[in-house]
Amino acid sequence: MSEKLLEIKNLKTSFRIKDDYHAAVDNLSLTVNKNEVLAIVGESGCGKSALAFSIMGLHTRAKIDGDILFKDKNIAKMSSSEFNKVRGKDIGMIFQDPLTSLNPLMEVGEQIGETLYLHNKNMSKTDRRERVLDLLNKVGIPRAEHVINQFPHELSGGMRQRVMIAMAIANKPELLIADEPTTALDVTIQSQILDLINKLKDDMDSGIILITHDLGVVAEMADRVAVMYAGEIVEIADVKTLFENPLHPYTRSLLNSVPNANSEQEKLHVIQGIVPSLQNLPREGCRFSTRIPWIDQAAHEEHPTLKEVAPGHHVRCTCYKHFSFPDESKEEQHVLS
Amino acid sequence: MWKFTLRRTLIMIPQIIVLSLLIFVLAQLMPGDALSGQIGPDVDPERLDEIREEMGWNDPWYEQYASWMGGVVKGDLGDSFRFKMPVSELIGQRMVNTFWLSVATLILTYLIAIPLGIASGRYNDTWRDQLITGYTYVGFATPLFIFALVMLWIFGFKLGWFPTSGSITPGLEPGTFEYLMSKIYHLILPALSMALITTYSTIQYLRNEIVDTKHKDFILTARAKGASESRVYNRHILRNSLLPIAAFFGFEITGLIGGSIFIENIFGYPGMGQLLVESITLRDYTVLTATTLLFGVASILGALLSDIILSIVDPRIRIK
Ligand SMILES: Nc1ncnc2c1ncn2[C@@H]1O[C@H](COP(=O)(O)OP(=O)(O)OP(=O)(O)O)[C@@H](O)[C@H]1O
Ligand code: SF4
Ligand SMILES: [Mg+2]
Numbered sequence: 001m002s003e004k005l006l007e008i009k010n011l012k013t014s015f016r017i018k019d020d021y022h023a024a025v026d027n028l029s030l031t032v033n034k035n036e037v038l039a040i041v042g043e044s045g046c047g048k049s050a051l052a053f054s055i056m057g058l059h060t061r062a063k064i065d066g067d068i069l070f071k072d073k074n075i076a077k078m079s080s081s082e083f084n085k086v087r088g089k090d091i092g093m094i095f096q097d098p099l100t101s102l103n104p105l106m107e108v109g110e111q112i113g114e115t116l117y118l119h120n121k122n123m124s125k126t127d128r129r130e131r132v133l134d135l136l137n138k139v140g141i142p143r144a145e146h147v148i149n150q151f152p153h154e155l156s157g158g159m160r161q162r163v164m165i166a167m168a169i170a171n172k173p174e175l176l177i178a179d180e181p182t183t184a185l186d187v188t189i190q191s192q193i194l195d196l197i198n199k200l201k202d203d204m205d206s207g208i209i210l211i212t213h214d215l216g217v218v219a220e221m222a223d224r225v226a227v228m229y230a231g232e233i234v235e236i237a238d239v240k241t242l243f244e245n246p247l248h249p250y251t252r253s254l255l256n257s258v259p260n261a262n263s264e265q266e267k268l269h270v271i272q273g274i275v276p277s278l279q280n281l282p283r284e285g286c287r288f289s290t291r292i293p294w295i296d297q298a299a300h301e302e303h304p305t306l307k308e309v310a311p312g313h314h315v316r317c318t319c320y321k322h323f324s325f326p327d328e329s330k331e332e333q334h335v336l337s
Numbered sequence: 338m339w340k341f342t343l344r345r346t347l348i349m350i351p352q353i354i355v356l357s358l359l360i361f362v363l364a365q366l367m368p369g370d371a372l373s374g375q376i377g378p379d380v381d382p383e384r385l386d387e388i389r390e391e392m393g394w395n396d397p398w399y400e401q402y403a404s405w406m407g408g409v410v411k412g413d414l415g416d417s418f419r420f421k422m423p424v425s426e427l428i429g430q431r432m433v434n435t436f437w438l439s440v441a442t443l444i445l446t447y448l449i450a451i452p453l454g455i456a457s458g459r460y461n462d463t464w465r466d467q468l469i470t471g472y473t474y475v476g477f478a479t480p481l482f483i484f485a486l487v488m489l490w491i492f493g494f495k496l497g498w499f500p501t502s503g504s505i506t507p508g509l510e511p512g513t514f515e516y517l518m519s520k521i522y523h524l525i526l527p528a529l530s531m532a533l534i535t536t537y538s539t540i541q542y543l544r545n546e547i548v549d550t551k552h553k554d555f556i557l558t559a560r561a562k563g564a565s566e567s568r569v570y571n572r573h574i575l576r577n578s579l580l581p582i583a584a585f586f587g588f589e590i591t592g593l594i595g596g597s598i599f600i601e602n603i604f605g606y607p608g609m610g611q612l613l614v615e616s617i618t619l620r621d622y623t624v625l626t627a628t629t630l631l632f633g634v635a636s637i638l639g640a641l642l643s644d645i646i647l648s649i650v651d652p653r654i655r656i657k
Contacts, residue, residue, distance in 0.1 A: 058557050081565065088563030095561075100554035104653060105577050114572075115562045151652040167562070 002033035004069075005207040006055070006175055011066035011076075013047075013054045021063055024050040026231035028066075029306075032175065037201060037208045039218040039239070041254065042228035045277075048211045049096075051228075052179045055209075056093050057083055070175065089119040092168035094178040098160035098185075102152040108163045109148035112136075115170040135166040140196060158189035162196065169200060177209045182217075194221065215254065219243060224312075227251045230287040233306060237313040247315045250288050288317075341648050349637055356633045357409070361402050364626045409630070415623035417616075424627045428609065432631070434504045435601070435608035439593045441524045445532035446589065450539035457540065458547025458578065459570065469540065476537030481530075482599040488530040489603060499526040502605025527604040531596045538592070542585050546578035553577075583646040590639030594632045 008030040014021035024047045032038050053059050068076040095101040112132045136144035139162040182190035226236040235248040246252045306314045414424035457469040493501035504523050509516040559569045601610035616624035
């Protein structure tokens with residue numbers, strides 16, 4: 001059995017909107033094991049970043065309940081000075097947009113060096129410079145001696161993301177969180193960055209939480225996949241099971257909406273609608289039911305919970321047995337047209 | 338960097354030419370001249386016309402402009418008709434006085450603005466911020482000349498802590514310590530009166546920069562590295578917010594020019610602002626155009642200075 005690295009228990013992250021707290025991450029539990037890549041997928045606004053920011057303690061105005069155990073220590077309850085010894089050292093994070101995530105007025109060498117300095121104040125300046133050059137080489141930045149003194153705006157998007165990655169892995173973290181690390185980049189650059197993360201994954205032996213929209217990336221890199229919808233995990237399984245035997249209707253719709261190279265004739269199946277905003281979320285009953293209106297509402301369970309249907313395969317849905325999704329979707333098109 | 342500075346300096350030349358033309362034409366359009374006030378029973382109007390002819394005041398405006406600019410370029414600003422002395426001589430000491438008044442005001446402005454702006458931005462939306470923001474509103478709403486009069490009345494006349502006019506106690510030897518102290522003593526009240534009012538814009542600017550920077554993504558990156566709140570604040574927020582203040586410096590100088598005209602007149606401080614107002618009431622156009630031109634050049638230089646400072650501190654501009 002693999003060793004637990006991160007264990008999230010009943011995490012609830014709520015934002016205050018007009019005097020009321022609304023949960024963006026709702027009672028979520030999750031584990032990440034050592035040396036595994038856990039992918040988190042789900043459409044925009046489902047709370048993926050809110051989850052990642054909660055782990056890193058980056059929310060300034062959110063209410064956070066629940067426990068986040070990192071190597072059996074509850075980082076959600078740590079004082080900020082204690083936690084500052086953990087983040088940047090044992091947990092690293094790569095953000096979505098490398099341009100805005102780098103300080104525009106600081107040389108990249110200084111920014112990477114800061115991560116090193118913060119967790120090892122005794123390192124000499126020359127050692128630190130050596131280590132920064134090392135890291136720049138490691139993330140595939142050519143002419144590192146030159147780039148070390150450049151500013152972010154002088155680098156291309158791909159190079160900037162490499163700098164972010166260098167910063168995140170500087171202290172050899174045991175857990176790396178990558179929040180859509182390629183979304184802001186050109187398509188050609190995206191695969192280079194993913195190749196880099198893949199390569200680093202092999203020689204870092206750390207756990208990775210990879211947040212992405214791209215199921216192709218998931219298939220290629222992930223060991224396990226968690227599908228999120230409206231702040232909850234609706235299905236979690238190892239990557240093979242999830243692709244071969246998706247059970248939750250939302251997972252199925254996600255998989256169906258991937259353009260399939262083999263069957264170009266087939267129409268893209270896209271679930272109608274968007275994730276409801278936090279205030280408008282139906283918190284009672286199944287949150288997904290409003291988006292599959294062609295299914296009889298009486299068929300849904302009142303409060304579906306995550307249930308283990310096979311070892312390691314959890315689904316938050318009870319009525320999946322009652323219908324087959326592709327057929328239902330054709331029916332939907334009838335209903336709507 | 339040098340290229341940028343050179344290019345930026347060259348842009349100034351057309352700016353100054355346009356400025357001088359404007360000033361000259363406006364002065365020409367003003368009714369009357371230095372002689373019109375002198376008409377009396379014992380003055381022969383024909384004699385006045387002769388003088389006008391001699392002075393070249395009847396020439397077409399472009400010829401007058403050309404001869405004026407020709408002089409200005411050589412440092413000759415013409416002669417004051419009313420003070421009966423070269424304008425450059427008349428301006429000399431006053432320019433020095435106004436310069437020191439401006440420096441003192443700037444120092445006081447930043448001494449007030451930086452700590453208040455930082456406190457207001459760092460602890461935004463707390464009682465501290467509200468108090469400081471309240472002060473900036475009062476500063477914004479209070480007319481400078483009324484505030485200056487009140488300051489003069491309280492600290493100059495009622496309490497007698499500060500001199501009520503002049504820039505120096507008469508009879509002191511230039512270069513001595515007493516001379517210097519007397520200069521500073523005469524500067525404090527006018528400079529402070531101006532700084533207390535005009536500093537509001539710098540406070541607000543700094544506060545907004547800090548509040549803005551706080552919400553930038555790279556601040557999250559700094560936190561994610563494990564930087565403590567105070568380090569995030571000093572290294573990332575403050576450093577990135579103070580730099581744009583340099584760009585604000587140019588506006589500051591323009592503001593000073595307007596302010597010094599009021600302040601110098603209220604505090605009887607013999608500077609350019611006072612001279613400007615005098616030259617208007619006396620219709621001494623050579624003095625008027627010269628002082629206006631110098632004020633205009635000063636604000637153009639102010640803008641140049643802030644651009645150069647910004648190009649030094651902001652790498653995004655430095656490269657271009
Ligand atoms: N600071 C905040 N205050 C209020 N609501 C917020 C805040 N941050 C996020 N939300 C809301 O929380 C929900 C989840 O947002 P989140 O950014 O986690 O989505 P996401 O899954 O990361 O989406 P994306 O794929 O677009 O990055 C959204 O409805 C969003 O509007
Ligand atoms: S419980 Fe019903 S609404 Fe919820 S996911 Fe399952 S089928 Fe859909
Ligand atoms: Mg996100």
